[in-house]
Amino acid sequence: MASAMSMNASPVHPPKITTVKALVESTGSSSIPSFYNFTPYLRDEPIAGDAPIAGDAEDAVPIIDISLLVSGTPEEQSQIIHQLSKACSDWGCFMVINHDVTESLTKAMIASFQEFFDLPEEEKKEYQGNHVMDPIRCGTVESTGSSSIPSFYNFTPYLRDEPIAGDAPIAGDAEDAVPIIDISLLVSGTPEEQSQIIHQLSKACSDWGCFMVINHDVTESLTKAMIASFQEFFDLPEEEKKEYQGNHVMDPIRCGTGFNPSLDKANYWRDFLKCFAHPEFHTPNKPAGFSEIAREFSKRNREVVIILLKAISKSLGLEESYVEKAANFELGLQLLAANYYPTCPEPEKAIGIPAHYDHGLLTTLVNNGVSGLQVKHNEKWFNVNIPANVLFVQVADHLEILSNGKYKSIAHRALVNNKATRMSIALAHGPALDTIMRPAPELVDNESDQPAYVEMTYRKFLELQQTGRLRSKFQSDIEQSKAV
Numbered sequence: 447m448a449s450a451m452s453m454n455a456s457p458v459h460p461p462k463i464t465t466v467k468a469l470v471e472s473t474g475s476s477s478i479p480s481f482y483n484f485t486p487y488l489r490d491e492p493i494a495g496d497a498p499i500a501g502d503a504e505d506a507v508p509i510i511d512i513s514l515l516v517s518g519t520p521e522e523q524s525q526i527i528h529q530l531s532k533a534c535s536d537w538g539c540f541m542v543i544n545h546d547v548t549e550s551l552t553k554a555m556i557a558s559f560q561e562f563f564d565l566p567e568e569e570k571k572e573y574q575g576n577h578v579m580d581p582i583r584c585g586t587v588e589s590t591g592s593s594s595i596p597s598f599y600n601f602t603p604y605l606r607d608e609p610i611a612g613d614a615p616i617a618g619d620a621e622d623a624v625p626i627i628d629i630s631l632l633v634s635g636t637p638e639e640q641s642q643i644i645h646q647l648s649k650a651c652s653d654w655g656c657f658m659v660i661n662h663d664v665t666e667s668l669t670k671a672m673i674a675s676f677q678e679f680f681d682l683p684e685e686e687k688k689e690y691q692g693n694h695v696m697d698p699i700r701c702g703t704g705f706n707p708s709l710d711k712a713n714y715w716r717d718f719l720k721c722f723a724h725p726e727f728h729t730p731n732k733p734a735g736f737s738e739i740a741r742e743f744s745k746r747n748r749e750v751v752i753i754l755l756k757a758i759s760k761s762l763g764l765e766e767s768y769v770e771k772a773a774n775f776e777l778g779l780q781l782l783a784a785n786y787y788p789t790c791p792e793p794e795k796a797i798g799i800p801a802h803y804d805h806g807l808l809t810t811l812v813n814n815g816v817s818g819l820q821v822k823h824n825e826k827w828f829n830v831n832i833p834a835n836v837l838f839v840q841v842a843d844h845l846e847i848l849s850n851g852k853y854k855s856i857a858h859r860a861l862v863n864n865k866a867t868r869m870s871i872a873l874a875h876g877p878a879l880d881t882i883m884r885p886a887p888e889l890v891d892n893e894s895d896q897p898a899y900v901e902m903t904y905r906k907f908l909e910l911q912q913t914g915r916l917r918s919k920f921q922s923d924i925e926q927s928k929a930v
């Protein structure tokens with residue numbers, strides 16, 4: 447469902463492991479396999495040494511006497527408010543003294559938590575949970591019996607993605623920066639509101655290549671049901687899942703591990719299930735109810751994308767249904783994919799999915815509330831935390847091609863952690879397989895704005911990508927003879 451950035455090393459195949467989940471649940475693993483080593487993918491060049499450790503901060507962190515806010519004189523209250531302002535702006539933290547949380551109560555709380563952690567594992571199991579919105583959750587990074595990941599999972603520096611060999615600096619969380627699109631205004635807003643949202647879409651697609659969608663018709667309950675159904679699939683015995691293993695990109699149902707099994711230079715810390723959802727619908731026949739939930743979830747997401755594509759067509763100065771017609775979207779390929787990232791004992795060495803771009807027009811994405819997605823914006827990596835009941839939408843390669851580069855497909859990657867299992871569910875919405883995708887002639891109608899991308903069918907693009915023979919989506923980097 448995605449195209450990886452180029453890697454030049456030869457494939458090294460690890461010992462046979464069916465899934466990462468099975469590896470994590472194994473008690474015999476005492477080190478991370480080298481094939482999963484992705485060191486040091488978080489040590490980006492601009493912050494390679496990180497900031498210097500300045501020592502303890504007790505004498506420097508501001509101290510706020512809260513009693514003066516409650517019973518102090520007006521002058522004392524004013525002084526404390528000034529100190530608070532300076533603490534929040536200069537430090538972002540402070541110490542509070544003379545409050546009503548007694549020392550005895552704090553000690554009792556610490557002792558009670560210690561008693562909980564000392565309970566037998568079987569008693570604590572009833573409180574296990576994976577979702578950030580579970581009202582009670584407990585877990586452990588030691589539950590697998592593995593303190594490090596097997597060596598063939600190591601994603602070592604020589605295997606890093608060439609276009610970002612040094613990586614870009616981690617810029618922080620992007621929730622406040624990634625554009626937010628209120629899709630309800632495209633459906634029922636005034637002409638002025640619709641025009642404003644179309645303008646916001648244009649800016650989001652050109653500046654970021656991604657955006658959040660709110661007020662859509664993919665209900666939170668449906669999303670939770672879909673996540674739960676995929677979890678049930680991944681929890682099936684390995685023998686039952688084997689019947690759905692596949693190696694070809696055109697297999698309508700595929701489950702496995704890694705990224706692109708025929709090309710992987712390292713094993714990636716993820717398991718996946720991919721199903722064709724449109725124009726023909728395919729899903730496993732287990733677990734019970736999976737197919738019905740998947741069909742409705744895919745249908746609702748596709749309806750959201752149709753609304754977005756109409757607005758995107760308008761934002762490009764094209765007729766409302768232009769993108770749908772050019773892509774023969776009525777018969778377009780919709781790929782439903784779940785990525786399962788188990789807890790990793792050495793997340794600093796492994797990678798879920800390396801930096802890549804998605805094929806298709808748009809990708810819609812949800813997750814189980816556990817962070818791990820990063821997008822690259824202005825040469826910096828941003829953490830993307832997707833709120834509940836929000837769709838994260840990414841511009842993909844074929845919308846970039848159709849817009850002749852006005853809208854850019856976004857590079858993104860998936861990191862792993864040692865605290866909680868992460869699951870993401872993506873739907874890739876692409877053209878019809880035998881439709882030739884090319885830049886819209888209306889966007890290349892003069893000598894200074896010539897087509898920048900190769901023409902080829904969507905099917906050919908996927909097959910070349912799968913075999914590693916797709917060097918680039920750009921005309922200048924690929925022979926015309928490969929076009930169709």
